[in-house]
Amino acid sequence: MSDLGHVVRVAGPVVVVEGLTSRLYNVVRVGRRHLVGEVIRLSGPLTVVQVYESTSGLKVGSPVVDTGAPLQVELGPGLLGGVFDGIQRSLPTLAMEEGRPHARPFIRRGIEAPALDRTRMWNFEPAVAVGDQVATGDVLATVAETDSLQHRILVPPGRSGTVTACEAGAARVEDPVVWIDGEPLAMLSRWPVRRKRPVAMRIDPTRPLITGQRVIDTLFPLARGGSATIPGGFGTGKTVQEQTLARWVDADVIIYVGCGERGNELAEVLEQFPQLVDPRSGGSLMERTILIANTSNMPVAAREASIYTGITIAEYYRDQGYDVAILADSTSRWGEALREVSSRLEEMPGEEGFPAYLPSRLAEFYERSGAVECLGRDGRTGSVTVVGAVSPPGGDFSEPVTQYSLRLAGTFWALDTDLARRRHYPAIHWSRSYSLYQLGAWFNDRVAPDWDAQRQWAIRLLDEEEELRSVVQLLGIDVLDPSEQVLFRTGRLLREDFLQQSAFDEIDAHCAPDKQYWMLRVIRETQQAMAGAVGRGVAPDEATTIDRLGDVATMRWWPAHEAKERATALIAEVQEEVDRL
């Protein structure tokens, strides 16, 4: 038995070690620079390690030390606003240590950069008293992590007993603050990234996660605790979509995993988010955001770890009773990291060179989404919603990462190259996308009793317009009968004045559900008015070119709180104009 071995072979991120007695998934430190690695295979006397840092210059014979622990994340107050690499090393801390506070995320190899600040003081406000019986998940204390989020310190999984001492007031994350049966407990805890955190019970996701995006909330809504996948070819808007969601989604905590994409895109997020105002709190958006960056220029194996690091932190805030959204851009780059490591391991390749375990690994990620009842006596609930972008090569959705993702996710937002080329944004294609979540009852209850009926109307109309479009392209609009011409015109209103929504427009970037409802209602009533006119003999080209359609096109800039009033007025004006024909 030995916790010390030596390198016998180096193949990119994969290192073969001899003389080490280790366990699968233990973390090891490799070479004189103490590069961080993880045991991914044990084969006889050999231990195969994937190294999360560049292995260039690493020599055969270099020492390898087993740390005796699996890859784990640090959990506690101070994560919000943080920027970490794929194995949760703090990026700003590193940049500072290097004396380059404003430098792009950059890490010197083998460096230690703990995720949580060891010196920062937090005000620990106990929720328990000496003598209380506590068990896993019970709230021991709260800490105001940011102005808008109360961090709940919980009894960690597996612990229970009697509170024997408790210290209120200023404390650092490693200071003992509560004693259970005489055993000290600090705010900082750890959890292995590849294992899900336990919950009391999973519950059905029946509430939507509001995104403020019309095509999403109205047509293909996402459930709180659900999952979505966004496949799209190059330049179709995946990154813009993920960043728009990060900004507007109605969650308490946002975890953004920049996985294998260009570094400058994440640098933009880093520059923008602190300046953006969080619509929920009025503070900086960064105060509820955690960024995990493993960009294309960073080591490939850490990319594989980054999504587990992200989802473990997500579960940690979920367990405190919060709604968390985790956005990963892109899972294809993550799949490519799996493929690269697998090929270095000389494993038998599966579809398109991906390892045979690609689907099970993807499932392990998506299946950690969910709405749950948390452990702990207060019966709080929380959720993790997962949104993964997929970049299929050549935009071909038949490739494995897209195919497996769509089987796992409850919502499928298919980005379409043609729509993007025509600058129809978001380029989510209405006839190829879907949502399996049954959220109509919630919207009917909370927004308008005919929300779901109206949604069904819109979906049907878009379908019918699509069918008519091929006819019109061949033979012209005049071959359609009058009511079809009205339908055709309404389809265009729907696409241009409802589904299109610029992420960069100050007002239109976000559209509240109530405003979505009233915008759609205007289009529906407009169709009825135009249909009424052609029904009494008005020429279709007259009925479908009324002046008020110009006002329909400006609905997107209505102030949300005036939507109902404005819509009611516009509906009356449309009717009036049509009546005069």
Ligand code: ADP
């Ligand atoms: P991808 O990540 O799929 O390669 P991007 O998200 O970088 O594509 O989008 C490419 C470009 O498309 C953006 O720079 C932007 O100009 C445009 N775009 C995408 N989505 C939107 C949107 N919702 N609103 C406005 N413009 C968009």
Ligand code: MG
């Ligand atoms: Mg992108």
